[in-house]
Amino acid sequence: MARIVMKFGGTSVADLDRIKNVARHVKREVEAGHEVAVVVSAMSGKTNELVGWVQNMPKVVGANSPFYDAREYDAVVASGEQVTAGLLAIALQAMDINARSWQGWQIAIRTDNAHGAARIQEIDGADIVKRMGEGQVAVIAGFQGIGPDNRIATLGRGGSDTSAVAVAAALKADRCDIYTDVDGVYTTDPRIVPQARRLKKIAFEEMLEMASLGAKVLQVRSVELAMVHKVRTFVRSSFEDPDAPGMGDFLNPPGTLICDEDEIVEQEVVTGIAYAKDEAQISLRRLADRPGVSAAIFGPLAENHINVDMIVQNISEDGSKTDMTFTVPSGDVDKAIKVLSDNKPAIGYDVVQHESGLVKVSVIGIGMRSHAGVAATAFRALAEKGINIKAITTSEIKISILIDGPYAELAVRTLHSCYGLDKN
Ligand code: ASP
Ligand code: MG
Numbered sequence: 001m002a003r004i005v006m007k008f009g010g011t012s013v014a015d016l017d018r019i020k021n022v023a024r025h026v027k028r029e030v031e032a033g034h035e036v037a038v039v040v041s042a043m044s045g046k047t048n049e050l051v052g053w054v055q056n057m058p059k060v061v062g063a064n065s066p067f068y069d070a071r072e073y074d075a076v077v078a079s080g081e082q083v084t085a086g087l088l089a090i091a092l093q094a095m096d097i098n099a100r101s102w103q104g105w106q107i108a109i110r111t112d113n114a115h116g117a118a119r120i121q122e123i124d125g126a127d128i129v130k131r132m133g134e135g136q137v138a139v140i141a142g143f144q145g146i147g148p149d150n151r152i153a154t155l156g157r158g159g160s161d162t163s164a165v166a167v168a169a170a171l172k173a174d175r176c177d178i179y180t181d182v183d184g185v186y187t188t189d190p191r192i193v194p195q196a197r198r199l200k201k202i203a204f205e206e207m208l209e210m211a212s213l214g215a216k217v218l219q220v221r222s223v224e225l226a227m228v229h230k231v232r233t234f235v236r237s238s239f240e241d242p243d244a245p246g247m248g249d250f251l252n253p254p255g256t257l258i259c260d261e262d263e264i265v266e267q268e269v270v271t272g273i274a275y276a277k278d279e280a281q282i283s284l285r286r287l288a289d290r291p292g293v294s295a296a297i298f299g300p301l302a303e304n305h306i307n308v309d310m311i312v313q314n315i316s317e318d319g320s321k322t323d324m325t326f327t328v329p330s331g332d333v334d335k336a337i338k339v340l341s342d343n344k345p346a347i348g349y350d351v352v353q354h355e356s357g358l359v360k361v362s363v364i365g366i367g368m369r370s371h372a373g374v375a376a377t378a379f380r381a382l383a384e385k386g387i388n389i390k391a392i393t394t395s396e397i398k399i400s401i402l403i404d405g406p407y408a409e410l411a412v413r414t415l416h417s418c419y420g421l422d423k424n
Contacts, residue, residue: 002174002250003035003132007142007164010044011181012238013084023091024242025179026137030097032248035132037171039142039164040088042080047143047157050077070115074144074154078104081141081160089139099137102128104152109145109163111153118153119221120145120162123170132171140167161222169229176231177253178218179238184256185210185217187421188273192409195422199271203261203366204230206271209398213362214276226258233258261366269367269374270419275412278330279309279358279402281390284340286350289322296347297324300339306332310360310393310402321350325391327402330356358390359408362400363415375399381418387411 006029008022022040029036042050054073058066085101092099104111107128111118128138142160147153155162161178168176183198185207190196202210204227211220217235226233236255240247246254261267287293294313301308309327316322328336333354340352368374375392378399382389387410391402403411416422 001033001035003037003171004029005037005039005164005168005171005173005176007039007160007176007178008041008088008238009160009178009180010041010046012179013040013042013088014044016087018238019084019087019091021242022088022179022238023095023097025238025247026088026092026099027095027097028242028248030137032250034250037128037132037138037140037167037173038088039140039160039167040081040084041142041160043084046080046083047077050080071149071151074115074118074152078141078144078152078154081143085139085141092137092139097137098135099139101139101141103141104144104163105146107140109166111145111147111155113147113149113153115147115151115153117156118145118147120155120166120225123166125167125170125172129171156219156221158219159221161219162225165222165225165229165231165233168231168233169225174232176226176233177255178233178235180217180235181237181239182217182235183237183240183254185215185235185258185272187271188412188416189215189275192275192412193273193416193422196416197421197423199256201257201259201264202271203264204258205261205397206364206366207258209362209364209395210272210274213274213360213364213398213400215272215274223258230260267367268365268419268421269371270363270365270421271367272364273361273412273415273419273421274364275359275361275408277359277405277408278356279327279360280330280333280354280356281325281327281358281402282333282336282340282352282354283323283325284347284349284352285323286321287324288348289316289320293347294324296343297340298326300343301328301336304335304339306336306339310391310400312391312393327358327360327391330358357405358402359405359411360400360402361408361411361415362398363419364398366397368398369396377418378415381414382411385410385414387414
């Protein structure tokens with residue numbers, strides 16, 4: 001007997017029939033004798049609808065400002081998960097399973113005060129553990145907790161993955177199963193590369209890079225938490241028949257296991273290729289090459305919540321002037337340019353140039369740490385296809401390459417095959 005946290009995303013609970021199907025997955029694990037807690041998202045599209053309502057309210061009233069109280073935003077958008085938790089509990093009860101729903105504040109899942117993007121600080125799992133011991137299934141509303149101000153707080157979009165991993169850590173679960181609309185983590189996006197392979201296992205660090213660099217399977221924060229607390233996390237499909245052979249296999253369920261790298265025996269050099277669209281490049285030309293110039297640029301950008309990603313600075317020829325290039329999400333370009341021009345006297349540059357619609361493709365693999373020439377292979381393969389590289393950044397386990405948007409799919413396909421990731 002084990003303790004399992006099962007998480008179901010928006011598409012898995014999109015309507016009553018799908019919630020019934022989810023209940024059958026839960027029933028399978030309960031009947032196998034496991035202790036089960038379930039974390040649910042809102043029905044797909046619901047959170048977007050709720051966010052839209054919140055954003056429109058000030059306009060409808062004719063307010064001068066589009067701003068609204070973030071605490072009330074949370075009160076509204078957290079309601080989607082409350083609905084699915086209740087519906088799933090009803091479905092389980094109708095299947096003769098002892099179940100009840102829990103909202104974040106009832107457990108309590110304690111967060112910080114950052115409404116709209118709160119972080120979980122503490123979860124009191126004692127009551128849930130006791131009830132699981134008595135055979136009750138806890139159905140927990142994901143995405144929400146309660147802040148120190150005693151108000152509902154939400155964890156940022158996609159946050160119910162994070163709820164699930166945090167609950168798994170708090171309950172000391174043996175496993176956290178993330179059920180979604182894909183059947184695992186692939187070497188790259190199968191919609192772009194049909195030869196993409198489903199990975200049996202992927203290391204926490206690699207998954208963290210994949211998620212941060214554009215793969216949309218899991219919220220980045222959930223992977224960080226899984227890594228810190230060493231929560232064995234499976235990504236698997238909710239759309240398969242809950243009673244198909246192997247679905248209840250405890251040691252080897254169908255899907256991808258995200259785990260410690262020590263568990264991965266046959267480590268490939270490269271594990272996957274990720275890509276992120278809508279990147280923009282900003283270049284500051286003829287900057288003074290002096291101490292403090294980077295701080296003068298990136299300090300104000302950070303204060304304005306602009307997320308800077310790749311940063312490339314030239315070594316100046318004569319020690320007086322240099323160029324600095326960095327990337328931001330395309331949607332932040334105008335804001336970034338304004339911040340830079342507001343701060344032009346303090347920074348001291350000649351001109352600022354920018355270009356949107358770029359794509360960052362990334363090659364990820366823990367095996368890179370111990371293999372030379374991984375980057376050179378990528379550069380050669382892209383060159384052969386005539387793809388120009390605009391910027392490069394690397395870490396121990398990844399290489400990110402910035403290219404023109406229209407080449408995105410070709411680049412992903414090229415990199416996927418040059419490292420032998422295509423399935424036969
Ligand atoms: N329903 C929330 C969202 O759409 C949380 C989640 O699905 O993970 O962002
Ligand atoms: Mg999600």
